[in-house]
Amino acid sequence: MEVSLIGSSQSxxxxxxxxxxxxxxxxSKVESLNVVSLRNKVCFDQIGKWKINTRLRFxxxxxxSEPVRSTEVSGRxxxxxxxxxxxxxxxxxxxxxSDCNTVNHARAIAAGLKALKLLGVEGVELPIWxxxxxxxxxxxxxxxxxxAIAEMVKSAGLNLHVSLCFHASKEPEIPLPAWVSQIxxxxxxxxxxxxxxxxxxxxxxxAVDELPVLNGKTPVQVYNDFCESFKSSFxxxxxxxxxxxxxxxxxxxxxxxxxxxxxxxxxKIPGVGEFQCYDKNMLSNLKQHAExxxxxxxxxxxxxxxxxxxxxxxxxxxFKDNGGSWESPYGDFFLSWYSNQLLNHGDRLLSMASSVFxxxxxxxxxxxxxxxxxxxxxxxxxxxxxxFYNTCLRxxxxxxxxxxVRNSSTMILPGMDLSDEHQHHGSLSSPELLLKQIKKACRxxxxxxxxxxxxxxxxxxxxxxxxxxxxxxxxxxSTTVTLR
Numbered sequence: 001m002e003v004s005l006i007g008s009s010q011s012x013x014x015x016x017x018x019x020x021x022x023x024x025x026x027x028s029k030v031e032s033l034n035v036v037s038l039r040n041k042v043c044f045d046q047i048g049k050w051k052i053n054t055r056l057r058f059x060x061x062x063x064x065s066e067p068v069r070s071t072e073v074s075g076r077x078x079x080x081x082x083x084x085x086x087x088x089x090x091x092x093x094x095x096x097x098s099d100c101n102t103v104n105h106a107r108a109i110a111a112g113l114k115a116l117k118l119l120g121v122e123g124v125e126l127p128i129w130x131x132x133x134x135x136x137x138x139x140x141x142x143x144x145x146x147x148a149i150a151e152m153v154k155s156a157g158l159n160l161h162v163s164l165c166f167h168a169s170k171e172p173e174i175p176l177p178a179w180v181s182q183i184x185x186x187x188x189x190x191x192x193x194x195x196x197x198x199x200x201x202x203x204x205x206x207a208v209d210e211l212p213v214l215n216g217k218t219p220v221q222v223y224n225d226f227c228e229s230f231k232s233s234f235x236x237x238x239x240x241x242x243x244x245x246x247x248x249x250x251x252x253x254x255x256x257x258x259x260x261x262x263x264x265x266x267x268k269i270p271g272v273g274e275f276q277c278y279d280k281n282m283l284s285n286l287k288q289h290a291e292x293x294x295x296x297x298x299x300x301x302x303x304x305x306x307x308x309x310x311x312x313x314x315x316x317x318x319f320k321d322n323g324g325s326w327e328s329p330y331g332d333f334f335l336s337w338y339s340n341q342l343l344n345h346g347d348r349l350l351s352m353a354s355s356v357f358x359x360x361x362x363x364x365x366x367x368x369x370x371x372x373x374x375x376x377x378x379x380x381x382x383x384x385x386x387x388f389y390n391t392c393l394r395x396x397x398x399x400x401x402x403x404x405v406r407n408s409s410t411m412i413l414p415g416m417d418l419s420d421e422h423q424h425h426g427s428l429s430s431p432e433l434l435l436k437q438i439k440k441a442c443r444x445x446x447x448x449x450x451x452x453x454x455x456x457x458x459x460x461x462x463x464x465x466x467x468x469x470x471x472x473x474x475x476x477x478s479t480t481v482t483l484r
Contacts, residue, residue: 090116091125095172097145099132106148113156123159123243126150130166130248134226135177138215141226143233150234154241164230166223166248167203176202183214192258193279194309195302200258200276203251206345207281220348227356239361246365246412247353254369255346255400259385260309269426270373271310272319273385275302277338289337298333307381313374319381326379326391335389342387343399350407363410365450368400370415370435376428390437397438401445410448413438416469417453417462435469 090112098104113124126149133141153160168176175181184190184201190208191199210218217225227247234242249255259273277286283301290299305325306318313319318326325331346366353364373382378392390396404411418431431454442449451469453462 090121090123092127092149094127094169095174096126096149097129097132099135099174101132101142101145103145103148103152106152109149110152110156113152113158117156117158121158123161124153125161125163126153127163127165128230129169129174130164130226131168131174131176131178133230135179137179138177138217138222139225141229141233143230147233150237150241154237158241160237160242161244161246162230162242163246163253164227164248165253166226167251167253168201170202180204180214187213189280191279192276193282194274194276195278197278199279200251200261202258202261203248205276205279205281206250206341207279207285209345209348211281220352223349224352224356227353231356231360238357242362244363244365245353245357246367247349249346249349249366252369254367255342256369256371256386256388257342259387260371260382268310269312269424270382272307272313272374272381274309275306275338275385277302282341285341286334286337290333293333295330295333298330303331303334306385313377313379313381319377319379319384321378324379326381326384327393335384338384339387339389339396339399343403346400347403347406350403350409354407354409364408365410365412366404367412367414367452368438370413370418370431370438370454372415372418372423372429372431372434373427374429375434376430395437395441397441398444400438401441401447404442404447405445410450411438411442412450412452414452415454416451417466419461419465422460 092109093104096104096109103109116124126146128146133143133146135142150160165174168174176184180190181201184199188199190204190213191201192203192205193199204219208218209220212218214222231238246253251258251261257276259276260270277283278301283299286301287296287299290296303318303325305316307313307316313321318324318331326335350364350366357364369386371383371386371388374380375383375390380388380391383390383396388396388400401411413435415431415435418435420430420432423429423431439449441447451466453466
């Protein structure tokens with residue numbers, strides 16, 4: 001089993017024995033970026049808020065509990081591809097390419113790539129942003145910054161994993177293409193909308209996937225053209241330097257609704273989130289579906305008795321364990337429709353990506369979030385608002401796995417560092433049970449899994465939990481664990 005760890009410069013993996021060497025990561029605020037090697041520890045110093053992600057690859061046999069002295073690392077063990085050796089992938093900064101398509105801190109990056117190669121690193125992970133490449137006008141692509149990075153990676157003798165990001169980022173600030181945002185100003189219904197009418201403007205609503213809302217083209221057509229341009233521009237690297245491509249499927253690149261974008265404050269029990277079905281196109285789809293099923297009154301809007309972002313499931317009647325509306329015929333109608341909209345969206349994008357890259361040797365993947373809050377309740381409210389119709393009465397991840405296997409895609413799962421014992425007791429959360437459930441569905445349908453850690457910084461006992469998950473019999477041949 002091949003495994004990867006991805007993480008930021010704010011993460012620390014100290015005293016971690018992975019096969020032949022100990023690898024640690026640290027960060028501090030300095031005037032310039034330094035990449036140094038100290039007794040087999042790689043330290044990344046960051047500039048301001050600039051983050052560097054770090055990814056480690058290793059095999060289960062390489063995971064040991066006792067440290068190995070640096071003197072025990074022989075020259076031949078510095079090779080990248082060793083039986084039981086460490087394969088290290090370093091995730092490049094999210095803003096490694098500026099909005100002017102220049103490489104930020106190019107000399108430091110080049111030096112870092114050389115140093116990482118000497119340490120036995122396998123490759124690096126590169127986020128490519130829609131808002132940078134196609135920022136000025138539809139169909140006008142500027143790949144120069146990313147091509148420069150690919151050439152640097154190739155020159156260093158490293159491999160490359162690419163994430164095509166069709167969403168925006170708040171930190172660091174990377175917006176959607178300017179021309180898309182301009183369309184959104186005059187037509188806000190291209191964005192997800194909550195019950196209060198507030199739009200989520202960091203990605204497009206899945207309801208417009210096949211509507212010509214982008215200067216006469218549909219978003220899926222625009223994404224397809226973007227992928228075709230990427231393929232054409234990087235064709236010589238496909239299957240050689242570039243080994244894998246992850247397709248952005250929604251907010252933060254994940255297949256879900258932005259139902260939890262208002263994060264809970266520290267030490268506060270997370271709320272259940274809010275249904276995102278109130279833009280005019282989602283409401284139109286809901287109305288049509290209700291009329292087709294003979295219940296037109298059910299198509300007037302989302303559940304009136306559902307909780308909002310930071311509310312508990314007991315605050316309203318929809319998610320209550322006993323007698324909640326989620327168990328009613330209306331609840332089943334709405335939740336089935338809501339989740340099917342998400343599944344169809346994922347199917348469209350993964351199908352598009354698989355078609356574009358089918359004649360290359362790269363692996364296509366997509367990310368599914370681990371929405372574990374409140375999953376010890378009967379209704380699993382946080383999963384429901386995120387788009388996963390998973391309750392005590394229904395396995396909602398069977399259908400998700402079917403989407404991935406149908407498109408020959410790998411499923412990326414976060415949260416492999418999370419354990420039940422370290423969750424807020426009031427949230428009735430079980431990341432371990434949920435991860436086990438999803439892995440079981442994937443195994444049943446033959447879907448390969450890549451795992452990542454959660455976005456929680458320094459989850460208690462995180463690395464031990466990662467090792468536990470990696471060594472479980474349910475893991476597939478290729479697993480990715482991400483440290484943020």
